[in-house]
Amino acid sequence: MIYLDNAASTQLDEEVLTAMMPYLKENFGNAQSQHSAGRACANAVSAARDKIASLAGCAADEVYFISGGTEAGNTALKGVCATHRKGHLVLSSIEHASLSESALDMKKLGFDITFVEPEKDGAVRAENVLKAMREDTIFCAVMAANNETGVIQPVEEIGKICREKGVFFYADCVQSAAYMPLPVNYADGIGFSSHKFYGPKGAGALILKKGSKVFRLISGGMQERGFRGGTVNTAGIVGTAVAYERACASRNEVNAYVKDLRDGFVARVLKEIDGTHLNGAPEKTLPSIANISFEGCDGENILFLLDLKGICVSTGAACAAGAASPSETLTSMGCGLKHAKSSVRFSFGKHNTKAEADETLNCLKFAVDKIRNNR
Ligand code: PLP
Helix, strand or coil: CEECECCCCCCCCHHHHHHHHHHHCCCCCCCCCCCHHHHHHHHHHHHHHHHHHHHHCCCHHHEEEECCHHHHHHHHHHHHHHHHCCCEEEEECCCCHHHHHHHHHHHHCCCEEEEECCCCCCCCCHHHHHHHCCCCEEEEECCCECCCCCEECCHHHHHHHHHHHCCEEEEECCCCCCCCCCCCCCCCEEEEEHHHHCCCCCCEEEEECCCCCCCCCECCCCHHHHCECCCCCHHHHHHHHHHHHHHHHCHHHHHHHHHHHHHHHHHHHHHHCCCEEECCCHHHECCCEEEEEECCCCHHHHHHHHHHCCEECECCCHHHCCCCCCCHHHHHCCCCHHHHHCEEEEECCCCCCHHHHHHHHHHHHHHHHHHHCCC
16 A cells, blocks of 8 residues: 555554553543552653653643544634634635634634635745634634645744734644644644654644633533543553654754655656645745646546545545535635546655655556546
């Protein structure tokens, strides 16, 4: 198998699994329990929290362990709405469904929303976010990097605007966390998922700036200082800390390796296959993602033909897979419907090789030719 869908999920690192194993086997206690088995888990969770805080550059009590990016986004957005009871939300139109759907849920409860579109290059402009703000704006969400195009967003500038206006700013860092530092000095809320950087699924963190007023989403026991009920996922949390530590330690090396692979692949696709277009400004993207449109093809058909050859790619976000409508991200960048429907996302990771990129290019040529010529 050639796996070029690392933006959807990544393979668990062996070292991460090794660190998690004791908490799946012998140290299986409940971190909330008063006895030694519980304390062993509570200590591991506490050490993981300290590690993430020190790598991220925030305080340990600003880190909340949650199930991943979806829960982080829901908690921040709905938690701010629950605090204010009414008001206006500003979101980029390219947010992940965990934010946009949460906002639409809140609209049903009476909150107003303004969606800010990106420019043709895939990046939202801070001045347009500012223009969208109102007296009653309480929340703003702009992701650090988009999951479909990889385009990096100006979260630092937007965060400064939000701070001046007293608006809670949430930066979804699910895609960027492996590749860039977290914007802890500019965002009030930050979320990430461990499985995007070779960690376990169903685990991640929400970092909330001290003093921010966010009502809890999940009520229950006193876990996560009463903010998030539910038995603590000790193994997932230990795995999250080890995976994040490894991602930070190898960031420069992995970024350079992945970028080289991705750039080489993109250059050959654009040169060797006619009617191909890269979506999103290349100089603004994460090193890992290439979103390419193929004239005269449906992206889904390319995906299926590549899959037959054992190559895994995607058309847009994994959670929107199977959706009949074209990508909201691409259409809001100004791509026509046909152009958007003809796109394929290739997302590289540290385990991919040049030989895999070359093999993918060959299969891609075959697939595009087959579709265009109805063979
Ligand atoms: N935000 C972004 C930008 C994502 O790409 C994803 C998942 O792909 C999520 C949030 C949700 O993460 P999870 O499915 O791990 O909850």
